Amino acid sequence: MSAGGGEEKILVSVRVRPLNEKEKTRNDRCDWECINNTTIICNAHNLSDKPSFTFDKVFGFECPTKQVYDDGAREVALCVLSGINSSIFAYGQTSSGKTYTMTGITGFAINDIFLYIDKHKQERKFTLKFSAMEIYNEAVRDLLCEDNNNPLRLLDDPERGTVVEKLKEETIRDRNHLEELISICETQRKIGETSLNETSSRSHQILRLTIESSKREVSPESSAILAASVCFVDLAGSERASQTLSAGSRLKEGCHINRSLLTLGTVIRKLSKGKHGHIPYRDSKLTRILQNSLGGNARTAIICTMSPARSHLEQSRNTLLFATCAKEVTTNAQVNMVVSEKALVKQLQRELMRMENELKNLGLGGSSSSTSDEFHSLLKQKEEVIEKMEEQIQELKWQRDVAQSRVENLLKSAAEYQSSSSSVDYSRRKSYDSTDFDEPRMLNNMMGQRTIQEPEDACKEVRCIEENNMGQNMPKDQQPCVVEYKQNYKSSMADEDEAKEYADSSLNVKLEAQDELTIDKLVEEVQETEKSVEKQRESSSKTEDMEQNLSKDQSCLENKKHYKSIISSDDEAIKSEKEDAGSSLSAKLEAKDELTVHNGRFTFNTSNNASFDLDNTLSTDAQSTKDTDTETSGGSFHEFMAGLKQMAMQHHSRHESDTEAEKTKPERDTKAEFERQQSQIIELWGVCNVPLVHRTYFFLLFKGDPSDFVYMEVELRRLSFLKDSPEIVRKQSAKTLGREREWLAKQIPKKFGRKDREEVYKKWGVELSSKQRSMQVTHKAWTKTKDVEHCKESASLVATLVGFDESNMTPKEMFGLSFSPTTTLNVKSSGWSFSNSFSRISLTGGL
């Protein structure tokens, strides 16, 4: 409704009229002097000092009313044209010139108002309304109504304040119309003769001119209407009743007049001290009606009129004291704008249309009576879903923390073992080195991630072994002929991906370090981890469902985006969690592979396989194949483990029952059986991309002895397990095999002289003039899996390249399954050994 404006003090002026004829006749002295246009002093001879009063304006005897209007009322009066309420008061004792002054000011103001309207009527449309009232004997009378004997009631309006009920309000046609109405008011006003004024105004007169203006352009933005009123208030005389020699009806008038004026004075005095506490506006009708003008939403000017006559000195001083208080009163005028009904209707129509569109967008339509209920029901449902999601998210976060904690513990254990591994008996280390077919991987396993992050440590590790070799502390047959291979192989691991891949299996170390770790214990742990991973997978699935639910949500809930982002970030966390859990399980499976496959030499592919299966199982992208993969690989693995345990038990039973009987037992038809198994193994090596060094060692070591069958069976089981690996695993192992061939090719110039080299090239059908001859040779090795002679040649070549001397071969037991009951129980050996009790299979360190 309102805007702009601000607080400002009431504009207070004092006008001193000249001595009138009566005063002159009785030789009344003029005790007041306007020393400038703001200050008036009292020259009364009986006063010791000359009190002075300063106001916004002081108008002397000769000052015309026009100047009083211009300087003391015009600005305030005309602000009504800007939509600001205004009031012009005339206050003073009877015959002081109030009516004389107000009549002139009202006329000048009206004149200016109409001049302004004429000037702006092209761009703005003005509507003027006029009402007039008098408060006589505390009764409000309508001055525009001929039958004004019935007093009007005052009503309190929450927006407009006090309003006069049924007050006639005339819409002004033109200036003449207004002037006519004003003249009617003059005739209607109660006047009477007092001792001081033959035509004394016996009432408070309030003329109200309301001006509304709006731009003539029709647009919603310019449809606001400025609406304000200007009040011209001619108060009744403020003199005391005794002074006017009143009696009878005049005395009664005086009492009522004074009641209103007394309240006016109280209100002004209180307002002058600030708007704190109770302001007694309601104590008189005058102050109720003028409440806005006296301290509210209006600009106000008060012109205090006074007689300069000594005989009115006291009343004049009272008037000036009132004026002094009025100077301190602050009002807070605002620009009053109203929105036209037409514009309001248009605005409401637009709002309605917008809301209908919102409802349509929600898919609810706007026509059904039950729309609102459905909407609220839907909102409630969504809020419940969101609450459940929040709970599930918290649960998932908890599970993630648990999984992370487990992984951290495993890593810590691995690191601890690694640091303790430097004290491992070199002879044991050597025996492991010399028999480990998958030496590079195991070496990296031992190093763990430190192989990548701390190459110095890795070098020290190798140097230890070399120094040990060179120190002749070890038997010749146990010297690590693969040290060079190990170093070179490691140096060839420049490929960061490969190094990381190797580092991933570092957790094997932890399990290898556990001297008393049993297969059952490990299997239990793996199963527990698998359950944990499965739980994670289910949780992941839940999260996906939650997200799908959110995606289906057609509502425009603002929370949707928020929760989706939470779920998204949590999904990332879960993904990471799955990776961590997958790594953990992978590590354990690798360790379990080492349990399964003697001497740790099969870790390379088996660990990859297990790791891949788990990762694949956990992959949310491969949703369609996830369950199948899990079941297949998981089932195969357990079968594989169960088979190995059974084999171990059987072997132990045989060993324990009667070794002599074993010796005398008729030999199987070993040769045919051996060749059959060897053929299968060679075939599977090719399929599984088993490293050539491994093939070579295995091929050269196991030649058909009865005791070899257990190794052959283990190898067959392992390869059978590996051959079903997913394509990605085979590709990875093929890549690694390619690197091994490259490394072996680099060994040819080192191991063979020029002539011998040419012989090798010829033997392997490589053109001497061709390029990369060594590479061609190593790429031919171990490729004809059905050709035993080719395999023999391949094994011979690789053995030479890695320095594997068949005549000084390490005993199988040093890196294979050792069945001696006690000797390796508490020492670091090359692989698995079965404890004397055979109640469990303990793992000794692989170093």
Ligand SMILES: Nc1ncnc2c1ncn2[C@@H]1O[C@H](COP(=O)(O)OP(=O)(O)OP(=O)(O)O)[C@@H](O)[C@H]1O
């Ligand atoms: N400034 C003035 N110059 C000349 N004459 C004046 C001036 N002020 C007042 N008069 C004359 O003084 C007389 C009394 O003035 P007026 O009626 O306006 O007093 P009043 O304050 O309205 O008195 P009341 O309260 O009794 O109505 C009038 O005849 C008026 O013409």
